[in-house]
Amino acid sequence: MFSTFAVVVVILLALVLGSLKVLREYERAVVFTFGRFHGVKGPGIVVIVPVAQQMVRVSLRTVVHDVPPQDVISRDNVSVKVNAVIYFRIIDPEKAVIQVENAHEATSQIAQTTLRSVLGQHELDEMLAERDKLNRDIQRILDQHTDAWGIKVANVEIKQVDLDEGMIRAIAKQAEAERQRRAKVINAEGELQASEKLMQAARVMQQQPQTLQLRYLQTLVEVAGDRASTIVFPLPMDLIEPLLRKPKAD
Structure with missing residues (x-):
């Protein structure tokens, strides 16, 4: 008992x-x-x-999920591999259990398809230069899809965009050509500004002949100071003409 x-x-x-x-x-x-x-x-x-x-x-803790590399073809027909990381958490446990079988796996799969879909609408230059905008677009679309599952996607970050060797060389050549173009533009702008200043100086000297003679003498002094050898230069007639005139008889 x-x-x-x-x-x-x-x-x-x-x-x-x-x-x-x-x-x-x-x-x-x-x-x-x-x-x-x-x-x-x-x-x-x-x-x-x-x-x-x-x-x-x-x-209910935030989950950090690494999206595996995805093959993406950009709008300008460039094939790249892109991987990303997403931060999400469950905010409605009832929906996360009832509406979807595996909330984490479902979020991972929708993140992969959304990554390929969004990046495929942009050119390669945009993928490389406008990551913040692409991150926001992907996060917004993911958040809309996962809202029915009680999941909030807090952030999306594109980690790396991998290119093949041929595309890397092509981008390097393009960057070099762009640098050369900018150098030529800057050089041409400098020549233009210098020619405008020389034109202004010529106008001033034309109005005041004395300034031309002073500039001539200054150039001679500079040349004589830089070189130790004998320098032969023509003497303007305007300088010696007063000396050649005979004095008037009293």
Whole structure:
């Protein structure tokens, strides 16, 4: 009799302990009663009626998921491999359990297809230079798709865009040609500005002949100072003409 009572007590104690579930602060329990949705419980101690109720534990923490490299053909027909990372979390445990079989796997698959779809609408230069805009576009589209599953996509970051060797060489040549073009433009602009200044100086000297003679003498001084050899240069007649005139007789 005593042994039977002890067995009953042990069974009841096991049932009571088995019905008590402890959920952490970031966890929730989606409870079903005879297969029907009963409610979301937690955190803390949750009582589950044995046999009648079942519980699905859901984590609300942000998940960092690495999207594997995807083959993408850009709008200008360039084949690249792109990988990304997405940050998402469950905000509605009921939808995450009832509306989709595996919320994490579903989010991963929709992220891969969205990555290929969005990047395929842009050219290679945009993929390389406008990552912030592409990240926002992908995040917005993912968030719209996963909203029905109770999932919030917080952020998307394109990690790397891999090109083949031929495309890397082509981009390097394009960059070199662009640098040469800019150098020629800058040089031409400098020549234009210099010619305009020389034209202004010529106009001033034309109006004031004395400035031309002073400039001539200054150039001679500079040349004489730079070279130690003898320099022969023509002397303007304007300078010596006064010396050649005969003085008038008194």
